[in-house]
Amino acid sequence: MKRQLLVFLMVTLSFSLAFANGAKEEKAGGMKTISFFMGHPLEDYPAEGTTVGNYIEEQTGVKADFEFLVGELEQKVGIMIASGEYPDVVNGRNYHQKFIDAGAVIPLEDLIEEHGPNIKKMYGDTILKLLRKDDGHIYFLPAFVPSGKISKTTPDQGFFIQKKVLKEFGYPGIETVDDYFDLISKYAAKYPEVNGKSTIGFTSLFYSWRNYTVMNMPSVVTGHPNDGSGNVDLVNGKWVVSQYYDSPAAKEIYAKYNEVYNDGLFDPESFVADYDQYQAKLTSGRVLGFFDQTWSVDNVQQILKQEDKDNWYVALPAVLDGYTEECNGPASPQLDAGVSITVSCKDPVAVIEYFDFLCREETQKRIGWGFEGTDYLVDGDGMFYRNEEQRARFMDPDYTKKVTGGYYFNYMMPGLGSNSSFSDGNVFDPRNQPSEFYARLYDSEKEVLDAYHIQTWNELFRAPNNDRAVYYPLWTGKMNTGSAEEIASQKIKDVRDKYTPLLIMADKGSYDAVWNEYLDELNKIKDRDVVNDFYQKLVDSRVSVLAK
Amino acid sequence: MALPFVIHLIIFRYIPIVGWVMAFQDYKPARGLFAQKWVGFEQFRILFSDLAFYRILRNTLAMAAIKLVLGTVFSILVAVLVNETRSKFARRSVQTISYLPHFVSWVVAANIFLNVLSPDSGILNNILMAFGIIKEPVLWLGVPEYFWHIIGWSHVWKECGFGAIIYLSAMTAIDPQIYEAADIDGARRLQRIRYITLPGIKATFIILLIMNIGHLLDAGFEQQYLLQNGLVQDYSEVFTIYIMKYGLKMMRYSYAAAAGIFKSVVSIILIFSANRLAARLGEETLV
Structure with missing residues (x-):
């Protein structure tokens, strides 16, 4: 019995070793x-x-x-x-x-x-x-x-709006988030239905890591490029990192979203839908606008442009009042x-x-x-x-x-x-x-470009601030796995995942209460400053490398 | 005959237990298991001092219990109904249809539920609105209080048919003469179920119960992971998701191992208690 077992073990082991080393070189x-x-x-x-x-x-x-x-x-x-x-x-x-x-x-x-x-x-x-x-x-x-x-034809990210909406109102210029949502609400009021189904004013994606479409907003609408992990600003000649998830701008933009939600223009399914459902909804032509990064909706755009019903989207820059738009980052x-x-x-x-x-x-x-x-x-x-x-x-x-x-x-x-x-x-x-860019455009696209008197989509946006090239982008800085800053940022993420939808869905008048609850929850996280310290150090070290 | 299985068990179930030593270390990969830094009970201290831990323990136990109770009740119900059906064709088709979902992966099943529960065009909202039960579509997956329901009932949909198979086989083992005797004594159908079928599967039921109680801390993983979202995370995060998020994803293998040990120890205690209880009540026992 014992010998049998031994032989069996040896055979199994030798097989597994042979397979593990096989087939290389x-x-x-x-x-x-x-x-x-x-x-x-x-x-x-x-x-x-x-x-x-x-x-x-x-x-x-x-x-x-x-x-x-x-x-x-x-x-x-x-x-x-x-x-x-x-x-x-x-x-x-x-x-x-x-x-x-x-x-x-x-x-x-x-x-x-x-x-x-x-x-x-x-x-x-x-x-x-x-x-x-x-x-x-x-x-x-x-x-x-x-x-x-660097030859850039399309912006990195932006507030996308359907071409038919722009066309309806004679291709207006859009500068602020308020302008953008005004346009959407005007159009939705005029055309409450698309193909027999209700018009969706604005949608978003909360699914998994793709929830940057909501989570990065406080940074985007204050005119920051896609740094993701924080805002970086030049303060007295030094690039300084700050976190935006509890900033006044965060309160303001989610309050705006909340207002849009209470007006019935914010798609409630956003909070639970996955990326497939999101794409399906966009291709249905019912959604008037959304915020995303350009690459994320490439497939959707391709399908809609081929369909040729003016349902495809144009990315526009929009910020909160008093900020300067800078959606594009330097090439990095x-x-x-x-x-x-x-x-x-x-x-x-x-x-x-x-x-x-x-x-x-x-x-x-x-x-x-x-x-x-x-x-x-x-x-x-x-x-x-x-x-x-x-x-x-x-x-x-x-x-x-x-x-x-x-x-x-x-x-x-x-x-x-x-x-x-x-x-x-x-x-x-x-x-x-x-x-080649121009030759590949659909006629429907050329119509929009001509209306705005531009050659490429990127011209709707301001040129990137190339001074940022010394550190950009922040999100490529990776925390060491299992470090204190990684644990803290996961905890912050958990709180944001829960409270961001709650803020947007808050009943009229109760927004401030939810916001304070959100801050309380954040304050329960022990030393969450380590996250910002990590990114500050990262920026400092990148700047010092490039300064040499 | 059992030898290969015993070896399999040793290799895949017992040898890995050596890995438990990780829980008392600060394990870093690409270094030998015994060339690590020893930290004693530090990992357990971190685990028990994390506030999220107790919420996750609650969710895990609650969802596992819900799934256990609903799963068992509905499996037995399906088994009894199928057993009482005379038409062979109807029996076969009901059985097949009800156990097919078991073979659908949760990834697919979760997508089905996302669509069924969708506030936009989900069939559930459509039906409820057509009957006037609700006025506005409900965001089912966004309400924390509904999440356990969704987990429980989606589990029933997916597993009750498969769970019924084992009870059905226990029912076929009941001697038909007993039913005939009952018929002669004038027992009606419900009485036959009550006094013959159900007692006949009691032993199976108890054994399964004891085994399932051992799994109370495995409330599942894919199901919650795929159906959850930020809004309901206070009710949806279970042990396995927590271990993945704060352990494996961050390469804190030691922390994950500590959580794993906690889980195993609790499970062993639960199994033995259930077993003792069954023995005390004079029922079939496992050990």
Whole structure:
């Protein structure tokens, strides 16, 4: 009996060990393979290859073996760390800090110094300095590197309003939150129904982390860019961080929301709906307005524009009285996540050389545009453009995934931001090349642009304050997992999650009482100042790095 | 024959208990289990001094109890009704329809409930308004007091059919001669259920009850996690969500382990008390 047990155990153990170590470091036809874990739910890389992907493979002799996220990222990262088994390269996106905290990734600065001339060129000294953690090491190389002239066509965020509302009232200018809601209430009063269903004046999203659409409002409406974790203001020549969740502006904007709610214009389902329901509601055409970040509603906008019923949305700047709008932040590198080489990687030099190849300008051009002749043409001034046939091919959002494959080498790999330009002045992402941007617009969009006498959506907004580039954005600062500031900010978040809807739903006249209750609850949290201290220190250290 | 299962049990249920030592450390990953800093009962002190802990304990116990009572009552009800049905076709279809939801994942089920309870076009609000029971649509998922109801009844919808299977099988084990004898003695249908069917499944019921009492601190996870929102968090946060939010998500493995130990110890006490009580009442016992 005992022997049986022993044999069984040994067999099980040896099997599990064999599987745990298997299948790595394979060489396919003399090619090296680098395994990647990318913390983003993408479809698998096309098995038959892609034009850009094949080019990179041929040039580097390296085959990229991608594993994309299935399920929840946080869990996946946790499991990888607990098991201690990693692919060669990981990009844990917003949970990347965990890999660093767990000691799963190796320092890159020496490798870059020795094997990465193009990496150094693309990132530049400043960004490489910013990427150094407190211990002086660089652990990851981020995507979306700002470079050259920044060509921005769409704003980061804004108060979205349906085109038909603007059209109805002759494309009025909007400056304050009051203007915005006045327009919505006027339209809703005139057209109480859309397709036989009641008109929804304004909706929001309280779901999970996407609740920034409500939680960031006190910052946005006082004319701050998307710092997320606090307001940063220049006080006596110093960038000073403050928390806005209990500020007078917070009281004012949620009071405004409360008024809108009591007028029946604020969608009550916002408080419980998830992201799918939110998107479905927006595409139904019943919602007149909402606040969000542009990327979050890309799909919705695409569908509505194709439908061509003037139900799509225009993002507008709006602030509380007495503040100056600054919805757009300066172009900034991603400082919270990127690709890291793990401790399991056998040949870090090969990986860094691979990254270095990606960072070459010729490679970046192919990733962004494809191949000259087939995918784009060059005019007399050296500017890239596409002809009708090429444009039609690239209008299909899947084209850069399935055929050129550029998407796979841009989104999570070291590379340029979509607004960045090459040294010859062409923009990395064709959609942001001014000529291409205009050529791709729907007629219905051109109508709005013409009415406001502008060429791009971004011109409705003020230019970013580039002085902020010394620290921006605050939200990329990641707290150490399990630290006092992380616990305190989770507690603050819990209180806000509960009270923000209560404030908005407060009965007429009882708003102040709910507000005071909210402050009381916040005051129960022990040393919540550690959160602000953390961000102040972060800003100070970024400023000091860049000042050198 | 039982050997593989015993080994499975040892590997997956007993060996991991070694991890309990984490609760007395300040555990950091990528370091050996015994190369850690020992902190004694510090993690437990933090746990018990967190005000949220008691609210979460209340929610967990309340929701688990609601689910246990409603789940058991409705499972038995379904089992009795199916057992009394003569038509084989009706029996089969009722059984299948009622246990199918068990196989639907909570992610899908939660979305169904989000839609059913929606104030905008949810069927529940539509029905209640059509009958004039309510005038305005109700934001069901936004009222803290309704949350336990929603958890309880959605549990009934999802699990009562599956729970009924075990009771049904216990009923088929009852000797048909007893029913025949009762018929001859002139027992009516309700009397047959009262005096034969229900006593016949009593042993099964007690064993299941004892086992379920051991799970009183597992009020579920996905169900609350997916149906909750900021408005109802005072009633929706359960132990597992708390451990995830303040333990695992923050890589405070030691804290999570301490909470886990607390949970296990309470569960063991509950199981043995239930068992003792059953023994004292002269019923079937588990241990």
